[in-house]
Amino acid sequence: MPGVSYRDVPTRGPSPADSLSQKSRPAWTLQYLPHRPGHPGATLLHVIGCTPSDHSLDREEALAALSRPRAAACTECDAARSLASGQPSAS
Helix, strand or coil: CCCCCCCCCCCCCCCHHHHHHHHCCCCEEEEEECCECCECCEEEEEECCCCCCCCEECHHHHHHHHCCCCEEECCCCCHHHHHHHCCCCCC
């Protein structure tokens, strides 16, 4: 546009390090399901916002949590698919 300075407009895209840090930002949470008679305790992985939680996980932490015994991904928020894609799905 005539008369507009583009001096402060970035001319390069984000670096690979910036892209990596965006992909690993916290986006998942864990819900701890207590042990009950006849039902062992378990954990359920959620996309942030599906259930209240005061601790969020990045992708690597979420993958590690899901690999533990008696861990599963929530089907309501489709946590498994969002984890596979690396980004939470919009709910």
